Structure formats: C-alpha cells, structure tokens
Amino acid sequence: MPCQNxxxxxxxxxxxxxxxxxxxxxxEITFEVNRGEMVGIxxxxxxxxxxxxxxxxxxxxxxxxxxxxxxxxxDRLGPVREKIGYIPQSRTYDHRFPISAGDVVRMGLYxxxxxxxxxxxxxxxxxxxxLDIVGALHLATHPFGDLSGGEQQRVLLARALVRRPALLxxxxxNTGLDPAAQQLFMEQLHRLQQSFGLTVxxxxxxxxxxxxxxxxxxxxxxxxxxxxxxxQVLQSPNLKKAYRCSYDLLERASACEEEPR
Numbered sequence: 001m002p003c004q005n006x007x008x009x010x011x012x013x014x015x016x017x018x019x020x021x022x023x024x025x026x027x028e029i030t031f032e033v034n035r036g037e038m039v040g041i042x043x044x045x046x047x048x049x050x051x052x053x054x055x056x057x058x059x060x061x062x063x064x065x066x067x068x069x070x071x072x073x074x075d076r077l078g079p080v081r082e083k084i085g086y087i088p089q090s091r092t093y094d095h096r097f098p099i100s101a102g103d104v105v106r107m108g109l110y111x112x113x114x115x116x117x118x119x120x121x122x123x124x125x126x127x128x129x130x131l132d133i134v135g136a137l138h139l140a141t142h143p144f145g146d147l148s149g150g151e152q153q154r155v156l157l158a159r160a161l162v163r164r165p166a167l168l169x170x171x172x173x174n175t176g177l178d179p180a181a182q183q184l185f186m187e188q189l190h191r192l193q194q195s196f197g198l199t200v201x202x203x204x205x206x207x208x209x210x211x212x213x214x215x216x217x218x219x220x221x222x223x224x225x226x227x228x229x230x231x232q233v234l235q236s237p238n239l240k241k242a243y244r245c246s247y248d249l250l251e252r253a254s255a256c257e258e259e260p261r
Contacts, residue, residue: 011070014067018055038199042204062075096252108159136158142251149181168198174206215229
C-alpha cells in the first residue's frame with residue numbers, strides 16, 4: 001500500500017472486488033490517477049461506478065483488493081479527508097428548507113471537530129471568494145432550493161472546493177442538466193482544475209464533454225472494459241461491448257439505451 005509521497009499516485013486501486021450478498025458488483029478493478037490528472041469514469045447504469053467512488057472514500061469495505069487516496073488507505077483516511085472534495089450523486093432538496101446558497105458553501109468547512117464552532121472571518125471570506133470563482137456570488141443569499149440545476153451545481157462545486165482540496169471526486173455532476181449546461185459545467189470544471197492544480201476523478205454519462213476535458217477514461221461495467229486516452233477509448237470495440245449497444249460514439253453518445261439501475 002502506498003504511503004504519502006509526492007511521487008505516489010493520488011488515487012490508487014488494485015484488484016478491487018465488491019460483493020453485495022451473492023451479487024458481484026465490481027471485479028478486480030485496478031488503476032491509478034496521477035497528480036494533476038482529470039480521469040473520467042464511464043459505463044452503463046448499474047455498472048458499479050458509484051460503488052467504486054464510495055469504496056475509494058472508505059464508505060464501502062471491499063471484498064478483496066485495496067485502495068488509497070493521497071497515499072492513505074481508503075479505510076484510514078483520517079485528517080486527509082479535508083484534502084478531498086466530493087460531490088455525491090444523490091442530490092434532492094426540499095425547496096421549503098431555509099438554507100441559502102452561501103450556507104451550502106459554508107457547510108463545506110465544517111467537520112466533526114468544528115461543527116459547533118463559529119466560522120472565522122477568513123473562512124467566511126473564503127466562501128465568498130469561491131462563490132465568486134464559480135460565478136455564483138450573486139446567488140449567495142438566494143434560497144438554494146429555488147436555484148436552477150446549473151446554479152445548484154455551481155454552488156455545490158464551490159462547497160467542494162472551499163477547503164482548496166488536492167483531490168476532487170464527482171459522481172454524475174451533470175445529472176438533470178440540459179446539454180448546454182452540461183458543457184458549461186465541464187468547461188468550468190476544467191478551468192478550475194488547471195487553475196488550482198487539482199486531481200479530478202469524475203463519473204459522467206456525458207461522454208462527449210468528458211472526453212474533451214479528461215486526460216484518460218475508464219470504462220467500467222462491473223469489470224474494467226477499457227482504460228486509456230479518450231480517443232482510444234471512444235474508438236475501442238470494448239466500449240460498445242460494455243454498453244451492449246451500437247452507436248456512433250462521437251456524435252450519438254446520448255442515444256445509448258443503458259441498463260436500468
């Protein structure tokens with residue numbers, strides 16, 4: 001297992017296997033993500049992509065294999081968690097809940113050790129700065145539940161980045177956005193990744209936009225079907241095999257009829 005070192009991969013997975021009862025969810029997943037890379041994870045619904053992210057974060061114990069983030073084993077991340085930004089997949093909000101966009105970003109600064117402590121002035125300024133960076137400062141006092149899907153995504157991105165993490169994990173951040181908003185989000189994420197020197201691991205069904213920004217793509221449907229540079233992955237017959245359908249990958253990526261969850 002790697003230890004914390006500048007030369008070690010930021011994300012490390014070796015032979016990760018996950019079983020839920022008799023069901024094999026992931027089988028022998030092995031890959032690395034190096035510092036400063038953006039790596040996309042693609043594949044059909046139910047293929048284990050979310051399970052993979054949750055396992056890397058130490059939220060699911062693997063049946064076999066091992067993984068690490070920032071040189072720390074996934075089951076013992078400890079203080080290094082503060083260097084990891086995370087946007088999970090499930091994001092449903094009660095529009096009546098009285099929380100502002102600014103409150104959502106400030107939540108990114110709390111931990112089990114600081115939950116009852118008031119934020120310092122410098123921390124509040126960091127929240128405003130991050131909202132400004134993602135183009136959402138004007139939304140700071142707006143009820144979060146009243147924002148559009150694209151606006152909510154910008155606010156959630158600001159929350160994930162407010163600690164200035166070294167690693168950012170995103171699970172289908174484009175869900176519910178129209179194609180134009182999806183592209184804008186990916187372009188903004190790519191700019192922020194370059195500006196902050198972030199390492200990014202991103203699950204997305206928006207294959208075309210992801211391929212334009214990512215350094216590498218992983219295609220997962222329980223096992224690793226292909227792993228490589230975007231054009232190599234998009235042109236591989238293994239990608240069609242993973243999705244179990246035929247389509248023009250570059251022009252008709254969204255036409256694939258994926259398996260239901």
